[in-house]
Amino acid sequence: MLRVAVRPRFLGLLALMVAATLVCGLLATWQWDRAHRAITSRSSPTDVAVPLEEALPLGGAVTNEVSGDPVLAGGTFAIQEQVLVPDRRIDGTTAVIVVTALHVEQEGGGEARLPVARGWIPQADVTGPDGSLDPALVPAAPSGHVEIRGLLEASEAATGGIEDGIVHEIATPLLVNAWGEPMYAGYLAQTSAAEGLSPMPSAQSSFQAGLDWQNLGYAAQWVLFGAFFLYLWWRSVRTAYLDERADELTRLSARLDAAAAGSSENPIDQKDVTGVDPDSATTR
Structure with a gap:
């Protein structure tokens, strides 16, 4: 299977899949950092109250940071x-x-x-x-x-x-x-x-109580996506290898069948070998 994997087509596909895996790794790291910041901010809450207009502008969203x-x-x-x-x-x-x-x-x-x-x-x-x-x-x-x-x-x-x-x-x-x-x-x-x-x-909303698990779940999903890209490359190489093996077996089987058919159509004549017709031979 190695000779199939090192073909230019599959090497190019491998480079593409590795690039996609790296992107997934960066996204997983980003989600991990967000989860870590959310956990850290909740483990060390601030006691300093800020005015509403500074914490949440009208029309703004309540993010995990606030x-x-x-x-x-x-x-x-x-x-x-x-x-x-x-x-x-x-x-x-x-x-x-x-x-x-x-x-x-x-x-x-x-x-x-x-x-x-x-x-x-x-x-x-x-x-x-x-x-x-x-x-x-x-x-x-x-x-x-x-x-x-x-x-x-x-x-x-x-x-x-x-x-x-x-x-x-x-x-x-x-x-x-x-x-x-x-x-x-x-x-x-x-x-x-x-x-x-x-x-x-505190922490009455399910948003605040479970946000870190949400981000950790997203990070795990990106890791799985990266692993899937590598698996997809391996599956493509394996499928090509198995298809080629199946084609080789089919061609070999066809040649064997043709050889067997040719032997049955042209049997060996004993007269051609011995020079004597067995039907006209007499016992001495």
Whole structure:
């Protein structure tokens, strides 16, 4: 098989596959570095809170570099723009998270909405006699201008909708449809004191909790792609080698069949060999 592999055609194909493998290796290294930075940033969180406009411009995405960072935000809560997120397990308790829209003034004028998870409350405390959640039992948001501190979180994936002020994900695509725009991406998990509510714990979003595994998975995929390119070259060489062997066997078999057929069509005449016709020979 080596004589097939060293042919110019397969050597050129090998060079192409090696180049593709190197590219996959570079991409795998890049994803590994991103995963390492995400793990490092979460293992050494900063305690310095930055203003919202510095951490997340309006229209910007909540990336892994800023997810979980402490942020300061100022604005006015819109009491009518509020949803409850039930069935969350926090500190061993089945809890309801209270999410309210904070209207943040913009430098160019106007306001933008920032979803704020103001805190959580045991689900039993906001469950009415009929077994359903009663928004009237939730502590009201403070009025007037407020300054809050919280952790910046990415939006959760939307799998349902909002029904009677109840939603099962803190998903900005759902909230913007219900409250209007403009709206910041992601939300703020309030860690400062909120009357009647317990402060939000960190890493509530699945984005922040699992991002390092996502990048590590991407790195592993690129390694597999690189190995596949080399396997593809080896498979091509092996297939060409086996095809040539099969052709050689076919030609050899055809020659043997032709030789056997020729022998059967021209049998050796005994008279030609001995000079005597066996049918006319007499016994002495």
